[in-house]
Amino acid sequence: MSSSSAAAAAKPPMRDALVAAAFRLFLERGYEQTTVDDIVALAGVGRRSFFRYFPSKEDVVFPDHERCLADMTAFLAASGAEHEPVRRVCDAARLVLRMYAENPAFSVHRYRLTKKVPGLRAYELSVVWRYERALAAYLRGRFAGRPDGTLRADVIAAAVVAAHNNALRSWLRSGGEDDASAAVDRALEYVQSAFGLPSVVVPGEPRADDVIVLVSRRGAPLWRVVQELESALGRG
């Protein structure tokens, strides 16, 4: 299995042939009714060739997740102190979207298959979990020493994955027709607005986790309160 984008770009035709044969059979006969023997027979290769590329039948359904997980891990490992952590994990999540968007027809087809086959849904949950743990591990490192650092890391990683998947699934349900990037950007923006820095970061300026305390009389007119608030938030 390739472990970098460069290797994936030059991935061998045999691997592609196995994926194509598998999906043709899954479509014709159903996933459960298709064996690895059926797949290799159609692709015209031996069983050993199949298992050289894929540990199991499930893996042929998600042929690029290992590469994408490796890319994500490398991307996060290459981060520096200058990267705002929440934005960085949002950018890492966009690598997954890119993989899906590279081949919309394949992605949509797999989505429909996965919805029908419980074993594939379980496999997909385990893949999603590995992405989430990769994001959380990075955030735990960045939040080390902060109070509740692991809590924040786990919650933000889960929120990023959920936002990404909400947008991804809308796109897959649309048949891969809509603009996937725009939907994912908006979804991730929501997570950043809840947890991250404001869009413009000025060093030395107030930080997103600063706490604003506003004290007001209940009888005060709302417009005045909002005005004060805008001013306190630096958005007046």
Add this chain to the structure above:
Amino acid sequence: MSSSSAAAAAKPPMRDALVAAAFRLFLERGYEQTTVDDIVALAGVGRRSFFRYFPSKEDVVFPDHERCLADMTAFLAASGAEHEPVRRVCDAARLVLRMYAENPAFSVHRYRLTKKVPGLRAYELSVVWRYERALAAYLRGRFAGRPDGTLRADVIAAAVVAAHNNALRSWLRSGGEDDASAAVDRALEYVQSAFGLPSVVVPGEPRADDVIVLVSRRGAPLWRVVQELESALGRG
């Protein structure tokens, strides 16, 4: 399998005997090496009795999740417009904690077993996914008609589950020694601070000269702050 707390309180001894036998064998021989036949032999019952209570060997490891899922669904279904939605899903998540805390020794033992057996981890992921979907379905209903309602629902549900599980796992790692409720309360408080209403409630009748104190993170979106403010001022 019982579907209510009342039924669970009167759960038959045979079911408990099967769980006890299973765990004794998992501990002695390992999970993979233990068959359903071994379990029923030790418990002194027939195979049919096992499958009356548990669809599979995995289910005997998590004997109370079905009941807990049913309780959570009923709890959410009984919600009214007076319940703030984010707080409500946090309270729903506390039902899961209560199930774990009812039997600390069993929960800790299962946690250690689950960490070692990949098949059980996969099963646990699917259970966690079902809790998350139950919370998200409720929030989707409450947020219906709001812009990005399904996005918000999915993200908040994932954040609640991640926060709950972060605290739950800390407690399980501690051997069930610490105060589980306090840890989960603090974790869920973090999610509410990011997404929900402020936790300060002014008791009694509002008076014009009451002082309102609003605490917000600087990074919070202004519309959210205003919404919370309106609600706190009783003008929502």
